[in-house]
Amino acid sequence: MAAIEIDDLVKTYGTLAAVEGVSLQVAEGEFFGILGPNGAGKTTLLEMVEGLRRPDRGSARVLGVPVWPRNAALLPRIGVQLQASSFFERLTAREQIHTFAALYGVPTAAADDWLERVGLVDKAGTRVEDLSGGQAQRLSIACALVHDPEVVFLDEPTAALDPQARRNLWDLLSGLNDSGRTVVLTTHYMDEAEALCDRVAIMDAGRVLRVDSPAALVRALDAPARITVAPGALALDGAQTIMGVDQARESADGVVLTTREPGRVLAHLAERDRLDGVRVQTGTLEDVFLELTGRAYRA
Template sequence: MGAAIEVADLAMSYGTLRAVDGVTFEVGEGEFFGILGPNGAGKTTTLEMIEGLRKPDSGTVTLLGEPTWPRNPGLLPRIGVQLQASSFFERLTAREQIHTFAAMYGVGPGPADAWLERVGLDDKVDTRVEKLSGGQVQRLSIACALVHDPDVVFLDEPTAALDPQARRNLWDLLSGLNESGRTVVLTTHYMDEAEALCERVAIMDHGQVLRLDSPAALVRGLDAPTRITVAAGQLTLDDGRAIGGVDVAEAESGGLVLTTRDPAVVLTTLAERGHLDGIQVRTGTLEDVFLDVTGREYRA
Protein backbone atom coordinates (compact mmCIF):
# COMPACT_ATOMS: atom_id res chain seq x y z
CA MET A 1 0.00 0.00 0.00
CA GLY A 2 1.40 3.39 -1.03
CA ALA A 3 1.01 6.70 0.75
CA ALA A 4 -1.99 8.85 -0.18
CA ILE A 5 -0.63 11.71 1.95
CA GLU A 6 2.97 12.51 2.87
CA VAL A 7 3.64 15.35 5.31
CA ALA A 8 7.25 16.30 6.05
CA ASP A 9 8.40 18.84 8.67
CA LEU A 10 5.33 21.03 8.16
CA ALA A 11 5.31 24.39 9.97
CA MET A 12 3.01 27.40 10.14
CA SER A 13 3.01 30.48 12.38
CA TYR A 14 0.51 33.26 13.02
CA GLY A 15 2.67 36.12 14.20
CA THR A 16 4.52 34.84 17.26
CA LEU A 17 2.23 31.79 17.61
CA ARG A 18 3.76 28.59 16.24
CA ALA A 19 0.51 26.85 15.25
CA VAL A 20 2.17 23.88 13.53
CA ASP A 21 5.72 23.00 14.49
CA GLY A 22 7.52 20.36 12.46
CA VAL A 23 4.69 17.90 11.80
CA THR A 24 5.61 14.71 9.91
CA PHE A 25 3.42 11.70 9.10
CA GLU A 26 2.08 9.55 6.27
CA VAL A 27 -1.44 8.31 5.53
CA GLY A 28 -1.73 5.13 3.51
CA GLU A 29 -4.04 4.66 0.56
CA GLY A 30 -7.42 3.50 1.85
CA GLU A 31 -6.53 4.26 5.46
CA PHE A 32 -8.90 5.86 7.98
CA PHE A 33 -6.61 8.27 9.82
CA GLY A 34 -7.48 10.47 12.80
CA ILE A 35 -5.91 13.69 14.05
CA LEU A 36 -6.73 14.37 17.70
CA GLY A 37 -5.84 17.18 20.04
CA PRO A 38 -7.24 19.84 22.37
CA ASN A 39 -8.44 23.21 21.10
CA GLY A 40 -5.55 25.15 19.58
CA ALA A 41 -3.39 22.06 19.06
CA GLY A 42 -2.90 22.82 15.35
CA LYS A 43 -5.22 20.18 13.88
CA THR A 44 -7.26 22.43 11.59
CA THR A 45 -4.23 24.40 10.37
CA THR A 46 -2.49 21.13 9.54
CA LEU A 47 -5.53 19.94 7.57
CA GLU A 48 -5.81 23.24 5.70
CA MET A 49 -2.18 22.99 4.57
CA ILE A 50 -2.66 19.38 3.46
CA GLU A 51 -5.78 20.41 1.52
CA GLY A 52 -3.92 23.27 -0.17
CA LEU A 53 -5.96 25.99 1.52
CA ARG A 54 -2.94 27.51 3.29
CA LYS A 55 0.68 27.96 2.26
CA PRO A 56 3.07 26.38 4.77
CA ASP A 57 5.88 28.50 6.16
CA SER A 58 8.10 25.46 5.63
CA GLY A 59 7.89 21.74 4.99
CA THR A 60 6.17 19.82 2.22
CA VAL A 61 2.87 18.06 1.56
CA THR A 62 2.29 15.48 -1.14
CA LEU A 63 -1.29 14.43 -1.80
CA LEU A 64 -2.00 11.54 -4.19
CA GLY A 65 1.55 11.92 -5.49
CA GLU A 66 1.32 15.65 -6.18
CA PRO A 67 2.27 18.76 -4.19
CA THR A 68 -0.68 20.70 -2.77
CA TRP A 69 1.00 24.12 -2.92
CA PRO A 70 0.97 26.16 -5.07
CA ARG A 71 -2.74 25.48 -5.27
CA ASN A 72 -3.17 22.44 -7.50
CA PRO A 73 -6.44 22.52 -9.53
CA GLY A 74 -5.85 18.99 -10.73
CA LEU A 75 -6.30 17.65 -7.21
CA LEU A 76 -9.63 19.37 -6.54
CA PRO A 77 -11.89 16.74 -8.19
CA ARG A 78 -10.06 13.99 -6.28
CA ILE A 79 -10.57 15.35 -2.76
CA GLY A 80 -13.63 16.11 -0.64
CA VAL A 81 -13.45 18.63 2.19
CA GLN A 82 -15.92 19.20 5.01
CA LEU A 83 -14.81 22.26 6.96
CA GLN A 84 -15.42 23.03 10.62
CA ALA A 85 -17.70 25.93 9.67
CA SER A 86 -19.96 25.54 6.62
CA SER A 87 -21.16 28.32 4.34
CA PHE A 88 -23.96 27.80 1.83
CA PHE A 89 -25.64 29.90 -0.81
CA GLU A 90 -28.45 31.95 0.71
CA ARG A 91 -32.11 31.13 0.12
CA LEU A 92 -31.43 27.79 -1.59
CA THR A 93 -33.02 24.53 -0.49
CA ALA A 94 -31.01 21.50 0.56
CA ARG A 95 -31.59 19.92 -2.87
CA GLU A 96 -30.60 23.09 -4.70
CA GLN A 97 -27.45 23.36 -2.59
CA ILE A 98 -26.18 19.88 -3.31
CA HIS A 99 -27.21 20.07 -6.98
CA THR A 100 -25.09 23.22 -7.26
CA PHE A 101 -22.09 21.53 -5.65
CA ALA A 102 -22.58 18.46 -7.84
CA ALA A 103 -22.77 20.55 -11.04
CA MET A 104 -19.38 22.11 -10.22
CA TYR A 105 -17.88 18.63 -10.54
CA GLY A 106 -19.97 17.53 -13.52
CA VAL A 107 -22.15 15.25 -11.38
CA GLY A 108 -25.82 14.87 -12.27
CA PRO A 109 -28.84 15.41 -9.98
CA GLY A 110 -29.48 11.69 -9.47
CA PRO A 111 -26.29 10.96 -7.47
CA ALA A 112 -26.76 14.25 -5.59
CA ASP A 113 -30.26 13.25 -4.47
CA ALA A 114 -28.92 9.84 -3.45
CA TRP A 115 -26.42 11.52 -1.13
CA LEU A 116 -29.18 13.51 0.54
CA GLU A 117 -30.91 10.23 1.28
CA ARG A 118 -27.71 8.61 2.57
CA VAL A 119 -27.21 11.37 5.15
CA GLY A 120 -30.87 11.29 6.21
CA LEU A 121 -32.05 14.51 4.58
CA ASP A 122 -34.49 13.06 2.04
CA ASP A 123 -37.39 14.62 3.99
CA LYS A 124 -35.68 18.05 3.97
CA VAL A 125 -34.89 18.39 0.27
CA ASP A 126 -37.20 21.41 -0.18
CA THR A 127 -36.18 23.15 3.06
CA ARG A 128 -34.00 26.23 2.85
CA VAL A 129 -30.63 25.87 4.52
CA GLU A 130 -31.34 28.66 7.00
CA LYS A 131 -34.33 26.62 8.24
CA LEU A 132 -32.27 23.48 8.89
CA SER A 133 -31.01 22.60 12.37
CA GLY A 134 -27.30 22.70 13.14
CA GLY A 135 -27.05 18.93 12.83
CA GLN A 136 -28.90 18.92 9.52
CA VAL A 137 -26.58 21.59 8.13
CA GLN A 138 -23.63 19.46 9.23
CA ARG A 139 -25.00 16.42 7.40
CA LEU A 140 -25.65 18.51 4.27
CA SER A 141 -22.06 19.74 4.43
CA ILE A 142 -20.79 16.16 4.52
CA ALA A 143 -23.00 15.17 1.58
CA CYS A 144 -21.66 18.11 -0.46
CA ALA A 145 -18.09 17.02 0.33
CA LEU A 146 -18.79 13.50 -0.92
CA VAL A 147 -21.10 14.14 -3.87
CA HIS A 148 -18.33 13.91 -6.51
CA ASP A 149 -17.00 10.57 -5.19
CA PRO A 150 -13.52 11.78 -4.13
CA ASP A 151 -10.49 9.54 -3.56
CA VAL A 152 -9.50 11.33 -0.32
CA VAL A 153 -11.98 12.81 2.15
CA PHE A 154 -11.11 15.36 4.86
CA LEU A 155 -13.61 15.68 7.70
CA ASP A 156 -13.05 18.37 10.33
CA GLU A 157 -15.17 17.46 13.39
CA PRO A 158 -18.02 16.10 11.23
CA THR A 159 -20.25 14.96 14.11
CA ALA A 160 -19.84 17.98 16.38
CA ALA A 161 -23.48 19.11 16.07
CA LEU A 162 -25.12 15.70 15.75
CA ASP A 163 -27.24 13.83 18.27
CA PRO A 164 -26.09 10.31 19.33
CA GLN A 165 -28.35 8.53 16.83
CA ALA A 166 -27.20 10.69 13.92
CA ARG A 167 -23.56 10.24 15.00
CA ARG A 168 -23.88 6.45 14.90
CA ASN A 169 -25.60 6.53 11.52
CA LEU A 170 -22.82 8.73 10.17
CA TRP A 171 -20.20 6.33 11.55
CA ASP A 172 -21.76 3.58 9.44
CA LEU A 173 -21.64 5.84 6.39
CA LEU A 174 -18.01 6.78 6.95
CA SER A 175 -16.97 3.18 7.56
CA GLY A 176 -18.59 2.27 4.25
CA LEU A 177 -16.64 5.00 2.47
CA ASN A 178 -13.38 3.67 3.83
CA GLU A 179 -14.24 0.05 3.04
CA SER A 180 -14.79 1.06 -0.61
CA GLY A 181 -11.15 2.11 -0.83
CA ARG A 182 -11.24 5.83 -0.08
CA THR A 183 -8.74 7.47 2.21
CA VAL A 184 -10.40 9.33 5.08
CA VAL A 185 -8.74 11.89 7.37
CA LEU A 186 -10.76 12.88 10.42
CA THR A 187 -10.38 15.35 13.24
CA THR A 188 -12.64 14.87 16.24
CA HIS A 189 -12.95 15.58 19.95
CA TYR A 190 -14.86 12.32 20.47
CA MET A 191 -12.39 9.65 21.54
CA ASP A 192 -14.97 6.87 21.15
CA GLU A 193 -15.44 8.00 17.56
CA ALA A 194 -11.72 7.80 16.85
CA GLU A 195 -11.50 4.34 18.47
CA ALA A 196 -14.45 3.07 16.44
CA LEU A 197 -13.38 4.46 13.05
CA CYS A 198 -9.64 5.10 12.84
CA GLU A 199 -6.94 2.59 11.97
CA ARG A 200 -4.30 5.00 13.29
CA VAL A 201 -4.45 8.32 15.11
CA ALA A 202 -1.99 11.16 15.62
CA ILE A 203 -2.36 13.03 18.92
CA MET A 204 -1.27 16.66 18.54
CA ASP A 205 -0.62 19.41 21.03
CA HIS A 206 1.22 22.74 20.77
CA GLY A 207 1.59 22.20 17.03
CA GLN A 208 3.43 18.87 17.29
CA VAL A 209 2.55 15.20 16.89
CA LEU A 210 3.14 13.65 20.31
CA ARG A 211 1.87 10.11 19.64
CA LEU A 212 1.04 8.20 16.45
CA ASP A 213 -0.21 4.62 16.36
CA SER A 214 -3.37 2.54 16.28
CA PRO A 215 -5.83 3.28 19.11
CA ALA A 216 -5.32 -0.23 20.52
CA ALA A 217 -1.53 0.11 20.54
CA LEU A 218 -1.72 3.52 22.22
CA VAL A 219 -3.98 2.13 24.94
CA ARG A 220 -1.67 -0.85 25.49
CA GLY A 221 1.29 1.49 25.77
CA LEU A 222 -0.43 3.47 28.51
CA ASP A 223 -0.56 0.37 30.76
CA ALA A 224 -3.60 1.75 32.58
CA PRO A 225 -5.11 -0.21 35.48
CA THR A 226 -8.56 -1.78 35.27
CA ARG A 227 -11.38 -0.30 37.33
CA ILE A 228 -14.01 -2.79 38.49
CA THR A 229 -17.16 -1.26 39.96
CA VAL A 230 -19.16 -3.57 42.20
CA ALA A 231 -22.80 -2.68 42.82
CA ALA A 232 -23.96 -1.48 46.23
CA GLY A 233 -24.69 -4.28 48.69
CA GLN A 234 -22.38 -6.81 47.03
CA LEU A 235 -19.20 -6.15 49.03
CA THR A 236 -18.24 -4.36 52.20
CA LEU A 237 -15.15 -2.19 52.26
CA ASP A 238 -13.32 -4.82 54.32
CA ASP A 239 -14.37 -7.57 51.90
CA GLY A 240 -12.93 -5.58 49.01
CA ARG A 241 -9.62 -4.99 50.78
CA ALA A 242 -9.40 -8.69 51.61
CA ILE A 243 -9.30 -9.66 47.92
CA GLY A 244 -5.68 -8.54 47.60
CA GLY A 245 -3.93 -6.82 44.72
CA VAL A 246 -6.50 -4.03 44.55
CA ASP A 247 -6.98 -0.44 45.61
CA VAL A 248 -10.47 -0.03 47.04
CA ALA A 249 -12.58 3.12 47.07
CA GLU A 250 -16.25 3.85 47.55
CA ALA A 251 -18.16 4.60 44.36
CA GLU A 252 -20.57 7.52 44.04
CA SER A 253 -23.34 4.98 43.40
CA GLY A 254 -22.75 3.45 46.83
CA GLY A 255 -20.82 0.41 45.66
CA LEU A 256 -17.07 -0.14 45.55
CA VAL A 257 -14.43 0.57 42.91
CA LEU A 258 -11.60 -1.96 42.78
CA THR A 259 -8.56 -0.77 40.85
CA THR A 260 -6.15 -3.50 39.77
CA ARG A 261 -3.54 -4.50 37.21
CA ASP A 262 -4.57 -8.15 37.44
CA PRO A 263 -8.29 -8.07 36.56
CA ALA A 264 -8.53 -11.79 35.75
CA VAL A 265 -7.69 -12.79 39.32
CA VAL A 266 -10.02 -10.20 40.84
CA LEU A 267 -12.93 -11.13 38.56
CA THR A 268 -12.41 -14.83 39.30
CA THR A 269 -12.50 -14.11 43.04
CA LEU A 270 -15.67 -12.04 42.68
CA ALA A 271 -17.30 -14.82 40.64
CA GLU A 272 -16.41 -17.46 43.21
CA ARG A 273 -18.04 -15.32 45.90
CA GLY A 274 -21.13 -14.58 43.80
CA HIS A 275 -20.56 -10.82 43.51
CA LEU A 276 -20.89 -10.34 39.75
CA ASP A 277 -24.43 -8.90 39.70
CA GLY A 278 -24.36 -5.35 38.32
CA ILE A 279 -20.59 -5.36 37.90
CA GLN A 280 -18.92 -2.85 35.54
CA VAL A 281 -15.40 -3.26 34.14
CA ARG A 282 -13.52 -0.31 32.65
CA THR A 283 -10.13 -0.79 31.05
CA GLY A 284 -7.89 1.92 29.58
CA THR A 285 -9.33 3.90 26.69
CA LEU A 286 -8.08 6.30 24.05
CA GLU A 287 -9.43 9.10 26.23
CA ASP A 288 -7.05 8.01 29.00
CA VAL A 289 -4.17 8.15 26.51
CA PHE A 290 -5.29 11.58 25.28
CA LEU A 291 -5.41 13.01 28.81
CA ASP A 292 -2.08 11.41 29.71
CA VAL A 293 -0.42 13.00 26.67
CA THR A 294 -2.08 16.43 26.61
CA GLY A 295 -2.87 16.99 30.30
CA ARG A 296 -6.11 17.85 32.03
CA GLU A 297 -5.98 21.64 32.18
CA TYR A 298 -8.88 23.60 30.71
CA ARG A 299 -8.39 24.77 27.09
CA ALA A 300 -10.39 27.76 25.85
Protein backbone atom coordinates in the same frame (compact mmCIF):
# COMPACT_ATOMS: atom_id res chain seq x y z
CA MET B 1 1.53 3.38 -0.98
CA ALA B 2 1.00 6.58 1.01
CA ALA B 3 -2.11 8.56 0.09
CA ILE B 4 -0.85 11.53 2.12
CA GLU B 5 2.76 12.51 2.83
CA ILE B 6 3.48 15.39 5.21
CA ASP B 7 7.06 16.52 5.66
CA ASP B 8 8.09 19.06 8.32
CA LEU B 9 5.06 21.34 7.92
CA VAL B 10 5.27 24.66 9.75
CA LYS B 11 2.77 27.52 10.05
CA THR B 12 3.29 30.52 12.31
CA TYR B 13 1.25 33.65 13.04
CA GLY B 14 3.56 36.24 14.58
CA THR B 15 5.04 34.55 17.64
CA LEU B 16 2.46 31.75 17.64
CA ALA B 17 3.56 28.44 16.09
CA ALA B 18 0.21 26.95 15.04
CA VAL B 19 1.91 23.93 13.42
CA GLU B 20 5.52 23.21 14.26
CA GLY B 21 7.45 20.64 12.23
CA VAL B 22 4.74 18.01 11.67
CA SER B 23 5.65 14.95 9.59
CA LEU B 24 3.11 12.18 8.94
CA GLN B 25 2.17 9.54 6.40
CA VAL B 26 -1.35 8.22 5.84
CA ALA B 27 -1.62 4.97 3.92
CA GLU B 28 -3.97 4.49 1.00
CA GLY B 29 -7.32 3.25 2.31
CA GLU B 30 -6.53 4.18 5.91
CA PHE B 31 -8.97 5.84 8.31
CA PHE B 32 -6.77 8.34 10.14
CA GLY B 33 -7.75 10.57 13.04
CA ILE B 34 -6.16 13.78 14.33
CA LEU B 35 -6.93 14.49 17.98
CA GLY B 36 -6.00 17.41 20.18
CA PRO B 37 -7.36 20.09 22.50
CA ASN B 38 -8.62 23.43 21.19
CA GLY B 39 -5.75 25.38 19.66
CA ALA B 40 -3.59 22.30 19.11
CA GLY B 41 -3.18 23.07 15.38
CA LYS B 42 -5.44 20.36 13.95
CA THR B 43 -7.47 22.58 11.62
CA THR B 44 -4.42 24.55 10.45
CA LEU B 45 -2.61 21.31 9.63
CA LEU B 46 -5.63 20.00 7.73
CA GLU B 47 -6.01 23.23 5.75
CA MET B 48 -2.37 23.08 4.63
CA VAL B 49 -2.74 19.45 3.55
CA GLU B 50 -5.93 20.34 1.67
CA GLY B 51 -4.09 23.11 -0.18
CA LEU B 52 -6.20 25.85 1.43
CA ARG B 53 -3.36 27.44 3.40
CA ARG B 54 0.24 28.06 2.37
CA PRO B 55 2.82 26.51 4.72
CA ASP B 56 5.74 28.60 5.95
CA ARG B 57 7.99 25.56 5.63
CA GLY B 58 7.76 21.96 4.61
CA SER B 59 5.58 20.19 2.07
CA ALA B 60 2.53 17.97 1.70
CA ARG B 61 1.59 15.57 -1.08
CA VAL B 62 -1.84 13.98 -1.61
CA LEU B 63 -2.11 11.01 -4.00
CA GLY B 64 1.48 11.75 -5.02
CA VAL B 65 0.69 15.35 -6.03
CA PRO B 66 2.07 18.46 -4.24
CA VAL B 67 -0.81 20.42 -2.71
CA TRP B 68 0.90 23.83 -2.88
CA PRO B 69 0.85 25.82 -5.10
CA ARG B 70 -2.77 24.75 -5.24
CA ASN B 71 -3.26 22.14 -7.94
CA ALA B 72 -6.66 22.31 -9.67
CA ALA B 73 -6.20 18.81 -11.09
CA LEU B 74 -6.21 17.41 -7.55
CA LEU B 75 -9.51 18.99 -6.50
CA PRO B 76 -11.87 16.41 -8.11
CA ARG B 77 -9.96 13.64 -6.30
CA ILE B 78 -10.41 15.00 -2.78
CA GLY B 79 -13.44 15.89 -0.68
CA VAL B 80 -13.27 18.56 2.03
CA GLN B 81 -15.76 19.27 4.80
CA LEU B 82 -14.69 22.36 6.73
CA GLN B 83 -15.29 23.01 10.42
CA ALA B 84 -17.64 25.91 9.58
CA SER B 85 -20.29 25.22 6.93
CA SER B 86 -20.65 27.80 4.17
CA PHE B 87 -23.40 27.59 1.54
CA PHE B 88 -24.75 29.60 -1.36
CA GLU B 89 -27.44 31.86 0.08
CA ARG B 90 -31.16 31.35 -0.52
CA LEU B 91 -30.76 27.91 -2.11
CA THR B 92 -32.66 24.89 -0.85
CA ALA B 93 -30.79 21.83 0.37
CA ARG B 94 -31.49 20.08 -2.96
CA GLU B 95 -30.38 23.09 -5.01
CA GLN B 96 -27.24 23.35 -2.88
CA ILE B 97 -26.09 19.79 -3.45
CA HIS B 98 -27.14 19.91 -7.12
CA THR B 99 -24.85 22.94 -7.50
CA PHE B 100 -21.92 21.09 -5.98
CA ALA B 101 -22.68 18.06 -8.15
CA ALA B 102 -22.74 20.22 -11.30
CA LEU B 103 -19.29 21.63 -10.47
CA TYR B 104 -17.94 18.08 -10.66
CA GLY B 105 -20.11 16.85 -13.52
CA VAL B 106 -22.10 14.53 -11.25
CA PRO B 107 -25.70 13.61 -12.29
CA THR B 108 -28.49 15.09 -10.19
CA ALA B 109 -29.76 11.59 -9.38
CA ALA B 110 -26.49 10.86 -7.59
CA ALA B 111 -26.81 14.13 -5.67
CA ASP B 112 -30.35 13.21 -4.59
CA ASP B 113 -29.03 9.85 -3.42
CA TRP B 114 -26.62 11.65 -1.10
CA LEU B 115 -29.49 13.64 0.43
CA GLU B 116 -31.12 10.33 1.27
CA ARG B 117 -27.89 8.85 2.66
CA VAL B 118 -27.52 11.71 5.16
CA GLY B 119 -31.22 11.74 6.06
CA LEU B 120 -32.21 15.05 4.49
CA VAL B 121 -34.83 14.02 1.92
CA ASP B 122 -37.60 15.61 4.01
CA LYS B 123 -35.57 18.86 4.11
CA ALA B 124 -34.74 18.91 0.39
CA GLY B 125 -36.98 21.92 -0.23
CA THR B 126 -35.81 23.88 2.83
CA ARG B 127 -33.48 26.85 2.36
CA VAL B 128 -30.04 26.24 3.84
CA GLU B 129 -30.35 29.21 6.22
CA ASP B 130 -33.43 27.56 7.74
CA LEU B 131 -31.72 24.23 8.47
CA SER B 132 -30.72 23.39 12.03
CA GLY B 133 -27.03 23.21 12.91
CA GLY B 134 -27.02 19.42 12.69
CA GLN B 135 -28.91 19.40 9.39
CA ALA B 136 -26.50 21.94 7.90
CA GLN B 137 -23.58 19.79 9.08
CA ARG B 138 -25.02 16.71 7.35
CA LEU B 139 -25.60 18.70 4.15
CA SER B 140 -22.01 19.94 4.27
CA ILE B 141 -20.77 16.36 4.53
CA ALA B 142 -22.97 15.27 1.60
CA CYS B 143 -21.60 18.13 -0.54
CA ALA B 144 -18.04 17.05 0.31
CA LEU B 145 -18.74 13.47 -0.78
CA VAL B 146 -21.08 13.98 -3.74
CA HIS B 147 -18.30 13.54 -6.35
CA ASP B 148 -17.04 10.27 -4.81
CA PRO B 149 -13.53 11.49 -3.91
CA GLU B 150 -10.55 9.20 -3.35
CA VAL B 151 -9.41 11.06 -0.22
CA VAL B 152 -11.85 12.67 2.23
CA PHE B 153 -10.95 15.33 4.82
CA LEU B 154 -13.51 15.90 7.58
CA ASP B 155 -12.98 18.57 10.25
CA GLU B 156 -15.09 17.66 13.31
CA PRO B 157 -17.88 16.20 11.13
CA THR B 158 -20.17 15.15 14.00
CA ALA B 159 -19.76 18.23 16.23
CA ALA B 160 -23.39 19.40 15.88
CA LEU B 161 -25.09 16.03 15.50
CA ASP B 162 -27.34 14.20 17.94
CA PRO B 163 -26.29 10.66 19.04
CA GLN B 164 -28.49 8.92 16.44
CA ALA B 165 -27.17 11.07 13.57
CA ARG B 166 -23.60 10.54 14.81
CA ARG B 167 -23.97 6.76 14.70
CA ASN B 168 -25.57 6.87 11.26
CA LEU B 169 -22.69 9.00 10.00
CA TRP B 170 -20.20 6.55 11.50
CA ASP B 171 -21.80 3.79 9.43
CA LEU B 172 -21.62 5.98 6.32
CA LEU B 173 -17.95 6.85 6.85
CA SER B 174 -17.03 3.24 7.64
CA GLY B 175 -18.68 2.19 4.38
CA LEU B 176 -16.68 4.79 2.45
CA ASN B 177 -13.48 3.56 4.03
CA ASP B 178 -14.36 -0.09 3.42
CA SER B 179 -14.73 0.72 -0.29
CA GLY B 180 -11.09 1.83 -0.39
CA ARG B 181 -11.38 5.56 0.30
CA THR B 182 -8.81 7.25 2.51
CA VAL B 183 -10.49 9.23 5.29
CA VAL B 184 -8.84 11.81 7.55
CA LEU B 185 -10.84 13.45 10.31
CA THR B 186 -10.36 15.65 13.33
CA THR B 187 -12.62 15.03 16.29
CA HIS B 188 -13.02 15.78 19.99
CA TYR B 189 -14.95 12.54 20.53
CA MET B 190 -12.61 9.82 21.78
CA ASP B 191 -15.24 7.10 21.29
CA GLU B 192 -15.56 8.20 17.67
CA ALA B 193 -11.81 7.87 17.10
CA GLU B 194 -11.73 4.46 18.80
CA ALA B 195 -14.66 3.18 16.74
CA LEU B 196 -13.54 4.48 13.33
CA CYS B 197 -9.80 5.08 13.11
CA ASP B 198 -7.07 2.64 12.14
CA ARG B 199 -4.53 5.07 13.59
CA VAL B 200 -4.65 8.42 15.34
CA ALA B 201 -2.20 11.28 15.82
CA ILE B 202 -2.50 13.18 19.10
CA MET B 203 -1.46 16.83 18.73
CA ASP B 204 -0.81 19.63 21.17
CA ALA B 205 0.81 23.06 20.80
CA GLY B 206 1.36 22.49 17.08
CA ARG B 207 3.28 19.24 17.47
CA VAL B 208 2.39 15.57 17.07
CA LEU B 209 2.92 13.85 20.41
CA ARG B 210 2.10 10.25 19.50
CA VAL B 211 0.89 8.25 16.48
CA ASP B 212 -0.46 4.71 16.69
CA SER B 213 -3.64 2.65 16.64
CA PRO B 214 -6.09 3.48 19.45
CA ALA B 215 -5.63 0.00 20.95
CA ALA B 216 -1.83 0.27 20.93
CA LEU B 217 -1.95 3.71 22.56
CA VAL B 218 -4.20 2.39 25.33
CA ARG B 219 -1.97 -0.64 25.91
CA ALA B 220 1.12 1.57 26.17
CA LEU B 221 -0.58 3.68 28.85
CA ASP B 222 -0.73 0.64 31.18
CA ALA B 223 -3.72 2.11 33.01
CA PRO B 224 -5.29 0.10 35.84
CA ALA B 225 -8.73 -1.45 35.46
CA ARG B 226 -11.68 -0.32 37.56
CA ILE B 227 -14.15 -3.03 38.62
CA THR B 228 -17.45 -1.81 40.06
CA VAL B 229 -19.41 -4.28 42.19
CA ALA B 230 -23.14 -3.63 42.72
CA PRO B 231 -24.22 -2.06 46.04
CA GLY B 232 -24.59 -4.58 48.84
CA ALA B 233 -22.75 -7.36 46.98
CA LEU B 234 -19.36 -6.72 48.56
CA ALA B 235 -18.30 -5.10 51.83
CA LEU B 236 -15.59 -2.46 51.62
CA ASP B 237 -13.51 -4.14 54.35
CA GLY B 238 -13.60 -7.43 52.46
CA ALA B 239 -12.81 -5.77 49.14
CA GLN B 240 -9.58 -4.31 50.49
CA THR B 241 -8.25 -7.80 51.30
CA ILE B 242 -8.78 -9.32 47.84
CA MET B 243 -5.46 -10.31 46.26
CA GLY B 244 -4.69 -8.05 43.28
CA VAL B 245 -6.78 -5.08 44.47
CA ASP B 246 -4.68 -1.92 44.72
CA GLN B 247 -7.45 0.31 46.06
CA ALA B 248 -11.09 -0.04 47.07
CA ARG B 249 -13.59 2.75 47.63
CA GLU B 250 -17.32 3.18 47.93
CA SER B 251 -19.35 5.09 45.35
CA ALA B 252 -23.01 5.61 44.50
CA ASP B 253 -22.72 2.66 42.08
CA GLY B 254 -21.25 0.25 44.64
CA VAL B 255 -17.70 -0.68 45.55
CA VAL B 256 -15.03 0.33 43.03
CA LEU B 257 -11.89 -1.84 42.90
CA THR B 258 -8.76 -0.53 41.20
CA THR B 259 -6.43 -3.28 39.97
CA ARG B 260 -3.74 -4.19 37.48
CA GLU B 261 -4.79 -7.85 37.72
CA PRO B 262 -8.46 -7.77 36.65
CA GLY B 263 -8.53 -11.46 35.77
CA ARG B 264 -7.41 -12.47 39.25
CA VAL B 265 -9.92 -10.15 40.95
CA LEU B 266 -12.80 -11.28 38.73
CA ALA B 267 -11.94 -14.94 39.44
CA HIS B 268 -12.15 -14.17 43.17
CA LEU B 269 -15.56 -12.53 42.73
CA ALA B 270 -16.78 -15.46 40.62
CA GLU B 271 -15.79 -17.96 43.31
CA ARG B 272 -17.96 -16.05 45.77
CA ASP B 273 -20.85 -15.56 43.30
CA ARG B 274 -20.44 -11.77 43.28
CA LEU B 275 -20.44 -11.16 39.50
CA ASP B 276 -24.06 -9.99 39.13
CA GLY B 277 -24.03 -6.34 38.08
CA VAL B 278 -20.23 -6.16 37.88
CA ARG B 279 -18.89 -3.51 35.48
CA VAL B 280 -15.28 -3.51 34.25
CA GLN B 281 -13.68 -0.37 32.84
CA THR B 282 -10.19 -0.56 31.38
CA GLY B 283 -8.03 2.28 30.05
CA THR B 284 -9.48 4.30 27.16
CA LEU B 285 -8.23 6.60 24.45
CA GLU B 286 -9.51 9.48 26.58
CA ASP B 287 -7.09 8.42 29.33
CA VAL B 288 -4.25 8.49 26.79
CA PHE B 289 -5.36 11.90 25.53
CA LEU B 290 -5.42 13.39 29.03
CA GLU B 291 -2.11 11.79 29.95
CA LEU B 292 -0.42 13.38 26.93
CA THR B 293 -2.14 16.78 26.81
CA GLY B 294 -3.00 17.40 30.47
CA ARG B 295 -6.26 18.31 32.19
CA ALA B 296 -5.98 22.09 32.29
CA TYR B 297 -8.75 24.13 30.67
CA ARG B 298 -7.91 25.55 27.23
CA ALA B 299 -9.12 28.88 25.90
